[in-house]
Amino acid sequence: MPLKSRIEMAIAQSIARGQGQAAPPKLAAALDYAVAPGGARIRPTICLSVALACGDDMPELSNAAAAALELIHCASLVHDDLPCFDDADIRRGKPSVHRAYSEPLALLTGDSLIIMAFDTLARAGDAEARRALELVRILSNRSGMPNGICAGQGWESEEMVDLSAYHCAKTGALFIAATQMGAVAAGQEAEPWYELGARIGEAFQVADDLRDALYDEATLGKPAGQDDLHDRPNAVASLGVDGAIQRLKDILGGAIASIPSCPGEAALAQMVTSYAEKVTPVAPATSPVRQRA
Amino acid sequence: MPLKSRIEMAIAQSIARGQGQAAPPKLAAALDYAVAPGGARIRPTICLSVALACGDDMPELSNAAAAALELIHCASLVHDDLPCFDDADIRRGKPSVHRAYSEPLALLTGDSLIIMAFDTLARAGDAEARRALELVRILSNRSGMPNGICAGQGWESEEMVDLSAYHCAKTGALFIAATQMGAVAAGQEAEPWYELGARIGEAFQVADDLRDALYDEATLGKPAGQDDLHDRPNAVASLGVDGAIQRLKDILGGAIASIPSCPGEAALAQMVTSYAEKVTPVAPATSPVRQRA
Numbered sequence: 001m002p003l004k005s006r007i008e009m010a011i012a013q014s015i016a017r018g019q020g021q022a023a024p025p026k027l028a029a030a031l032d033y034a035v036a037p038g039g040a041r042i043r044p045t046i047c048l049s050v051a052l053a054c055g056d057d058m059p060e061l062s063n064a065a066a067a068a069l070e071l072i073h074c075a076s077l078v079h080d081d082l083p084c085f086d087d088a089d090i091r092r093g094k095p096s097v098h099r100a101y102s103e104p105l106a107l108l109t110g111d112s113l114i115i116m117a118f119d120t121l122a123r124a125g126d127a128e129a130r131r132a133l134e135l136v137r138i139l140s141n142r143s144g145m146p147n148g149i150c151a152g153q154g155w156e157s158e159e160m161v162d163l164s165a166y167h168c169a170k171t172g173a174l175f176i177a178a179t180q181m182g183a184v185a186a187g188q189e190a191e192p193w194y195e196l197g198a199r200i201g202e203a204f205q206v207a208d209d210l211r212d213a214l215y216d217e218a219t220l221g222k223p224a225g226q227d228d229l230h231d232r233p234n235a236v237a238s239l240g241v242d243g244a245i246q247r248l249k250d251i252l253g254g255a256i257a258s259i260p261s262c263p264g265e266a267a268l269a270q271m272v273t274s275y276a277e278k279v280t281p282v283a284p285a286t287s288p289v290r291q292r293a
Numbered sequence: 294m295p296l297k298s299r300i301e302m303a304i305a306q307s308i309a310r311g312q313g314q315a316a317p318p319k320l321a322a323a324l325d326y327a328v329a330p331g332g333a334r335i336r337p338t339i340c341l342s343v344a345l346a347c348g349d350d351m352p353e354l355s356n357a358a359a360a361a362l363e364l365i366h367c368a369s370l371v372h373d374d375l376p377c378f379d380d381a382d383i384r385r386g387k388p389s390v391h392r393a394y395s396e397p398l399a400l401l402t403g404d405s406l407i408i409m410a411f412d413t414l415a416r417a418g419d420a421e422a423r424r425a426l427e428l429v430r431i432l433s434n435r436s437g438m439p440n441g442i443c444a445g446q447g448w449e450s451e452e453m454v455d456l457s458a459y460h461c462a463k464t465g466a467l468f469i470a471a472t473q474m475g476a477v478a479a480g481q482e483a484e485p486w487y488e489l490g491a492r493i494g495e496a497f498q499v500a501d502d503l504r505d506a507l508y509d510e511a512t513l514g515k516p517a518g519q520d521d522l523h524d525r526p527n528a529v530a531s532l533g534v535d536g537a538i539q540r541l542k543d544i545l546g547g548a549i550a551s552i553p554s555c556p557g558e559a560a561l562a563q564m565v566t567s568y569a570e571k572v573t574p575v576a577p578a579t580s581p582v583r584q585r586a
Contacts, residue, residue: 018438023444023458024458028438028439082400102377104377104378105450111372118411121429122433137415140415144412146314151317153401155317156397157319157397158317158319
């Protein structure tokens, strides 16, 4: 089965379970609205690619890991879009969850998706409780405090920002979780897979900064120029556009070099290369490049 | 060690881990602010009481279960207090988290505490991964959708409310989790402990409705009359004060009768009785009883 089908089926299965029985109908509908149709599903794709490279001997568990990652990611998008953060009206080309359903329901949707991620791991772990429990540990470590995406967001409320901790937590965390969870779901150690995840995360952050600076709202499917607007630290502001593109290439080269020895090493390197091509933005000739004030 | 010390130590240990290393300082401080000084710690006390009644052969795991329950409960309080829900300025006699720290930090505090609950279970599970994974499953089931406290809150956004599902999820869920997690942490089956948790939850809801109707803000440590204000279904509105107090007694009698056979059955019945005395409100003679419009 293609990776994309595995990912979509696993997510749909978790959402359907969350909508079951006597659930309040609007919140049930909002759960689905928040995760479908999805974006590129980058984190679960990386997770399953690593699992396959490691032999993928328990596909049910790696599917659960992939779904859990995307559920946490979607939860963070729903909460980030709320008025007290980005106050974003659109996401993935449609109204954000709080716009479509209300602010209380968006808050609950995010909470429910976070919890659903852990539920998904726990339910898939019957055959291998030890692996499943390590997946819970990795995901919680990279989602919460002090190392996860919550910590990353938390830095945005500080006057003095530890930039390295900020970037690592804000964007890097779920990529580190993606590579490590793929390996652990397939029975391997987590630690050797840290660097690949961290480097992919760094690359993603630089690519995101470039897209935010170069693209308009229609192309992005969400408001553009947000880094500049909210005065957030970003690679384009510190390196310029050309410098940021060069940095992106360097990081991805390092990512490929960091792949641990495993049966599917070559295929995994290929995946990272095609990912690199996909995320590197091409500046439209007519697009105004925003300058930092 | 007294239950209270075990609970406070386990919570403090989880919070300290969440504040570790390179955490953003304000969010780190808000984590502690949200959980301490605590309320009655009712859910973790029930959890540990059941674990003790079942032999408590892995105290580290039952301590983790108790802490995880309280972390989820505190997270729900932080999110419930936000402007888009109850818009509460005070909680446990001090400013609510969003008042003390800001709305973004309160949102992140809730998210971080939810995640920390699962992290706490995962970290305590090395010696018994299967039990720990079932604890994750029970807690996620009773926190999220469709059966948990998120579902309970979700009902408040519906025009047509399934009252039984609403009450079971809104307040009952974490009490069911408390009895079942106590049993599972001590190596017992979860299912026989459902009824005790459900009945304690029902009793708590009726007692809470009574307190909300009878007490003022200073006594409650949070705004009074909220059920009436938000037109929420409640026992005082449907049964009157005397009817609600009788109902509370009936439920607690049923709770004691439902306790499964176990070595500590008598002590557990005693705990429920003293809990009943603690939660039954005494209407002050001078207190105006709010009438439903």
